[in-house]
Amino acid sequence: MNKFPENTAKQETTASSGEEAVSTNFIRSIIASDLKSGAPAKKVVTRFPPEPNGFLHIGHAKSICLNFGLAAEFGGVCNLRLDDTNPIKEESTYAEAIMEDVRWLGFDWENRLYYASDYFEQLHEFALRLIRAGKAYVDDLSPEQIREYRGTLTEPGRESPCRNRTVEENLDLFARMRAGEFPDGSRVLRAKIDMASGNLNLRDPVMYRILNAPHHRTGDVWCIYPMYDFAHGQSDSIEGVTHSICTLEFEDHRPLYDWFLDQLEIHHPRQIEFARLNLSYTVMSKRKLLELVREKHVDGWDDPRMPTLTGLRRRGYTPGAIRDFCRRIGVAKRESTVDVGLLEHCLREDLNESAPRRMAVLNPLRLVITNYPEGRNEEFEAPNHPQKSEMGTRKIPFARELYIERDDFMEDPPKKYFRLSPGREVRLRYAYIVRCDEVIRDEATGEVVELRCTYDPTSRGGAPADGRKVKGIIHWVSAAHAVSAEVRLYDRLFRKENPTGDRQEPDYRAHLNPDSLEVLTDCRVEPELGKSPQESRYQFERLGYFCVDSRDSAPANPVFNRTATLRDSWAKAGQA
RNA sequence: UGGGGUGUCGCCAAGCGGUAAGGCACCGGACUCUGACUCCGGUAUCCCAGGUUCGAAUCCUGGCACCCCAGCCA
Numbered sequence: 001m002n003k004f005p006e007n008t009a010k011q012e013t014t015a016s017s018g019e020e021a022v023s024t025n026f027i028r029s030i031i032a033s034d035l036k037s038g039a040p041a042k043k044v045v046t047r048f049p050p051e052p053n054g055f056l057h058i059g060h061a062k063s064i065c066l067n068f069g070l071a072a073e074f075g076g077v078c079n080l081r082l083d084d085t086n087p088i089k090e091e092s093t094y095a096e097a098i099m100e101d102v103r104w105l106g107f108d109w110e111n112r113l114y115y116a117s118d119y120f121e122q123l124h125e126f127a128l129r130l131i132r133a134g135k136a137y138v139d140d141l142s143p144e145q146i147r148e149y150r151g152t153l154t155e156p157g158r159e160s161p162c163r164n165r166t167v168e169e170n171l172d173l174f175a176r177m178r179a180g181e182f183p184d185g186s187r188v189l190r191a192k193i194d195m196a197s198g199n200l201n202l203r204d205p206v207m208y209r210i211l212n213a214p215h216h217r218t219g220d221v222w223c224i225y226p227m228y229d230f231a232h233g234q235s236d237s238i239e240g241v242t243h244s245i246c247t248l249e250f251e252d253h254r255p256l257y258d259w260f261l262d263q264l265e266i267h268h269p270r271q272i273e274f275a276r277l278n279l280s281y282t283v284m285s286k287r288k289l290l291e292l293v294r295e296k297h298v299d300g301w302d303d304p305r306m307p308t309l310t311g312l313r314r315r316g317y318t319p320g321a322i323r324d325f326c327r328r329i330g331v332a333k334r335e336s337t338v339d340v341g342l343l344e345h346c347l348r349e350d351l352n353e354s355a356p357r358r359m360a361v362l363n364p365l366r367l368v369i370t371n372y373p374e375g376r377n378e379e380f381e382a383p384n385h386p387q388k389s390e391m392g393t394r395k396i397p398f399a400r401e402l403y404i405e406r407d408d409f410m411e412d413p414p415k416k417y418f419r420l421s422p423g424r425e426v427r428l429r430y431a432y433i434v435r436c437d438e439v440i441r442d443e444a445t446g447e448v449v450e451l452r453c454t455y456d457p458t459s460r461g462g463a464p465a466d467g468r469k470v471k472g473i474i475h476w477v478s479a480a481h482a483v484s485a486e487v488r489l490y491d492r493l494f495r496k497e498n499p500t501g502d503r504q505e506p507d508y509r510a511h512l513n514p515d516s517l518e519v520l521t522d523c524r525v526e527p528e529l530g531k532s533p534q535e536s537r538y539q540f541e542r543l544g545y546f547c548v549d550s551r552d553s554a555p556a557n558p559v560f561n562r563t564a565t566l567r568d569s570w571a572k573a574g575q576a
Numbered sequence: 577u578g579g580g581g582u583g584u585c586g587c588c589a590a591g592c593g594g595u596a597a598g599g600c601a602c603c604g605g606a607c608u609c610u611g612a613c614u615c616c617g618g619u620a621u622c623c624c625a626g627g628u629u630c631g632a633a634u635c636c637u638g639g640c641a642c643c644c645c646a647g648c649c650a
Contacts (some may be wrong), residue, residue: 198579
């Protein structure tokens with residue numbers, strides 16, 4: 001029985017406007033002034049338009065928070081639209097995963113789930129209109145020829161010989177394209193704009209291509225599919241989107257979208273571009289993430305080291321922490337790379353509040369209290385949170401034989417080390433003060449295998465009888481009562497801050513961190529942790545935040561993932 | 577010799593002519609039965625050069641640097 005329903009996956013908080021505001025951003029200003037002047041409409045409509053060809057990552061979270069957040073802030077709505085115009089790359093399993101992730105992040109598109117494929121018929125009609133208006137033509141050039149004819153960045157392109165076909169001929173050819181008379185790549189429908197434009201997007205861009213491939217939603221109804229550029233702007237228009245928020249690379253596509261919208265004389269959303277999120281020590285492009293999965297550098301899209309939402313979730317991140325992160329990074333047009341430390345900070349801030357405390361020993365070292373009666377047991381009632389008594393308490397069994405962390409003992413400690421060492425005293429958290437009297441080692445290897453200590457019975461739960469102070473406090477677990485567990489220690493996936501920016505070694509995969517995962521199989525955790533539901537999160541005192549692995553953990557063999565360490569000023573000082 | 581963008585603290589980011597917010601990180605210190613949390617305190621003159629102005633990060637001119645665009649990908 002889990003006492004902390006707010007700590008389980010089912011009851012995650014949803015995004016609300018109650019989260020405190022940070023500084024404003026340029027998009028908010030634009031919308032506010034549009035609203036004031038009554039520019040596009042009274043009601044703000046935004047949309048989050050992913051392509052269902054991969055999993056969502058933290059960069060998408062920025063866009064999701066932005067689009068849903070802005071809509072909520074201005075009393076409007078945000079649609080979820082799957083941009084599925086390329087049947088070769090898209091799958092419905094991705095679409096489902098996307099919906100699950102957006103929901104998990106805390107956003108609700110209500111009944112406004114759309115697909116670009118919903119508009120295929122309408123888009124086709126738009127294409128026909130442009131053909132009839134003499135603004136589009138069927139081109140027989142091969143893909144290679146089209147590229148040659150396009151010119152270069154500094155030289156204008158040349159017009160295709162097919163450019164001046166009659167409307168009738170174009171209509172006929174386009175109909176036959178749709179009817180499936182031609183093989184893939186043999187013909188395309190192009191917009192007739194300007195082959196000399198400095199903006200390559202306007203050099204007669206392809207609107208439709210022939211793809212004899214089944215689509216995950218429309219099956220084999222179509223064998224011609226609209227290009228993203230021909231579908232996206234019109235899809236936004238059809239949905240009545242007032243503000244089409246997208247990333248920087250679409251800035252020079254905007255004139256093209258404007259052109260289509262103007263020719264078609266349909267509703268004209270305002271497109272606003274912002275810089276996509278980059279995070280230090282990871283990669284964010286879908287192509288690279290797919291590669292990491294396919295080449296088995298990670299365990300799958302939900303590997304806890306992945307920056308995917310599903311990976312972060314399995315790692316133990318909370319939706320609230322991710323939303324807070326997205327709020328704090330801001331929105332602007334300059335390219336930037338956010339320090340992953342900020343993400344971790346948001347996580348710790350959230351989990352510090354919500355995660356119940358537990359004791360767990362990762363690298364056990366046996367400790368025997370020689371003056372504690374054999375066979376005796378007692379229980380300590382420990383608070384689940386040091387500052388929040390409303391989170392309750394739980395009982396922790398104590399006995400003569402315990403395990404402590406190997407790191408909490410040093411035979412020859414440096415200055416200012418106030419954990420256990422021969423002849424020194426330390427407090428066992430919530431229990432007694434013990435003194436180390438003797439060190440037992442393995443005769444063969446010399447390795448320390450056990451500590452013999454004596455405890456001070458007067459120190460139970462408070463200062464000892466003589467009032468002496470003990471600076472060091474360590475965590476422990478009763479040897480007889482502890483539950484065995486596997487713990488997976490995760491670290492950053494790459495050892496370079498910018499894995500893709502190294503001139504010496506351009507292959508980002510060469511910068512993978514070989515130590516990004518360390519599996520500990522002989523951990524001992526307090527009994528209470530044996531009952532943890534999947535995905536529940538805890539703070540293991542003095543160690544960090546951990547969550548129950550959603551895939552591999554079982555009641556008999558619990559598996560914990562380390563979400564993040566606690567800040568550690570001792571380790572940082574280089575002492576440990 | 578094309579087009580489109582961007583340059584404010586180590587990393588993000590406000591600022592919109594009136595004399596540089598905030599967050600993260602970092603460095604001190606207080607507190608503490610988590611070396612956690614919390615709490616105090618500390619750290620920039622705005623890519624460069626001219627100009628306009630009583631006054632410029634904000635306006636003008638000229639440079640420089642970086643990013644994106646030549647998929648029948650999105």
